[in-house]
Amino acid sequence: MDLAKEFLSLKRKLFDKLYDDLNSKQREAVYSVNGPLLILAGAGSGKTTVLVRRIAHIIRYGDAYNSSYVPDWINEAVLEEMKKAADYSKDDLAAYLIRFAVDRAPAWSVLGITFTNKAAGEIKARISEIFGEVSEEVSEITTGTFHSVCCRFLRMYGDKIGYDKNFSICDTSDSKSLITDCMNRLNIDEKNLSVKSVQSIISRAKDKLQTPDDLLSEAGQDIKIKKVAEVYSLYQSRLEAQNLLDFDDIIMQTVRLLTEHEEVREKLQSKYRYISVDEYQDTNYAQLKLTLLLSGKYRNIMVVGDDDQSIYKFRGAVIENILNFDKNYSDTKIIRLEENYRSTQTILNAANGVISNNKGRLGKTLWTQSEKGELISIKKLPDQVAEGKYICRVISDTSVKEDLSFRNFAVLYRMNAQSRAIEQALAKSAIPYRVLGGLRFFDRMEVKDIVSYLNIINNPVDDVRLKRIVNTPRRGIGAKSFDVASTLAAAEGYSVLELMRNAKKYPAISAVAAKAMQDFCYLIDSLKEYSYSHTTAETIAKVIDATGYGEMVADIPERTEREERSSNLEELINTAGQYDEDAEDPTLSEFLEEVALVSDVDKYDESADAVVLMTIHSAKGLEFPVVFLPGMEEGVFPGYQTIMNPEEIEEERRLAYVAITRAKKRVYITHVGSRMMNGKTQMNPISRFAEEIPAELTERTEDEQYGAFTRNRAAFVSTGRSIVNPSSSYTRSSVYSPFSSHTKSAKTTPQASEKLDIGDNVIHSMFGKGVVLSAKEMGGDILYEVVFEEHGLKKLMGTYAKLKKVN
């Protein structure tokens, strides 16, 4: 009796001891294993840690902490031993406590949904770390984004709702071209109804799980929506006929699968006993429905989120999902994590100052034990060029003065277009940098083309991809012939490729074109055959060769373009080779899925020593010691489209909150007097979000280049900080750059293909001076990424590029 009581108390103390690096709220979250759990986690409050530790806890100890079960082998001796265990090392204690485990969950019963694929990988890596080895078990945990997890389900059971296992995913631009096609077929004039808006209305409808009929009935008298519903209906039937899913379908069709097929739902509900969802504030209705379905049996669902960081409304995210979580799940336990471990007090107070202007928040007060830190620097510059130079100068100054490597700096902006001016400045001052976003690797034309071939090999009814590459390189199947073929195909109920195989039967197709079509089919046949017995990388190489695409690229007259494209194709083969190596059971189909679902941040490599540039959206979940926020102007951030709409302004403000809270030590806000946008010069006032930061937390200066003045809004700024020092080193930002010490002594070491290391300074005959950013082994050669002073980031092959090392 007393024995039992003492045992339970000792047991809990030992667990508290095991997790003594967490705060009490975090521990409570880890222990809350069963039942619905909502964690309201402020920025930098260690939510990922909690997520990871909780999953590890569930697998290792189950509900051991809360359970009042007393094993019959408990006696005085055991209690004595337990008292001693308090002094064990963490590892020993962790191992010791396993004997008290109650109702442990097998790793395969855990599902963790994250916002990026990268985060999914990190969760597994961190759990492996906790378990002390890369165990077989950890790999059985299912982690991924909503999209990747749903794809997995659809590959398994998609046939039940009419999808072949080899379905392909079409991205936004593929789906745009299909919608355009549908609108043409329905004789809808693009002038009255833009493809873009149709696409977005359809997408939002799918986020809400609306079918074309649902949309139509919702339309009422709205002619525009009625038209869209008509397009949606055709678009959807064509997607289905081609075994294609767009991004929204991946979720929506999974929900349909789980709704319509009880046996599948039952199977998955029973399998996933423990479900966690990260970044819950950015889920849409379809995703909410999905989590409700999956967690329907056990109701062991934990969601983590922060209503102040909801920034994906444009993608259908509904903040109500997190606000009303406890209404969807009765007896929800709510835990708030409000202690911030990331930022200085100044940064935190600045962020709080901004976000407090929003209404309708759940409300929370972030606090930190860390020091005050430095003031937020707000600087006005004449234009974007000066803005870029200024950022470079601060980076080079700070990196030297404080011995900070470049990876500690991030430049976060509202839109991708802002990156250009900053990139140029960085390239000039030879600061190594990396740009995430903008044109994704897989969105490059040549990469998309080859991937389209692969998609056709994998899923021959994919007419969208077929249209894209049927005449690239030219093979005499022009737009007109293809049009005729697809009209015939639609009439006869074939896929276009099938029809092309028998093109000669149709008099409407010219004999020349028919011959070319048949040859094309044979080409695809042979590639398909080849793919059965070869790796993905080999297949890609074969595609590039056999289709004549490689030759076409080799014949590009302009040198830079030719090199750029061929190096992209090499990189594609390289990526596939990596995939072949890493994947358990590599298949073309799975490779294509990965290609479709990777995001930019997934490829962000923290180990590369380079300044990183990305949008604030991409930076969600990341942190950096020093953060630059350029373009803090009305009309840029908040964007001019949002200024009239209070709701959208609130979303922009949340974005500003996310931006500021990325920083650990310092924030540099810049705004410019005149900015070139869309060919026009604009004079934007400083962003309201910068003004909302309490004045005493800021240090405001204006660059003196065009005369002007310096003013301190903060009356009592302690002086002495010299990072912002307008006149001295302004013109030459490369003073502290990696090149500076080499520019005078230009003694080069002429060696054809010596091995280069990361950080080496090199000279290229074409591009001039640069720094090696990364080196990757690739088919007996080495692929270097080099940032050049004048030309920015280039990818070069070791043997081919004739890079000379400079000392």
Added chain:
DNA sequence: AGCTAAAATGTTTTT
């Protein structure tokens, strides 16, 4: 069919 040159057009954020 395919090329070139002129015209139109669009501009947030992303899986």
Added chain:
DNA sequence: CATTTTAGCT
């Protein structure tokens, strides 16, 4: 302004 679409020519 920078990309994409179209018209007109070969």
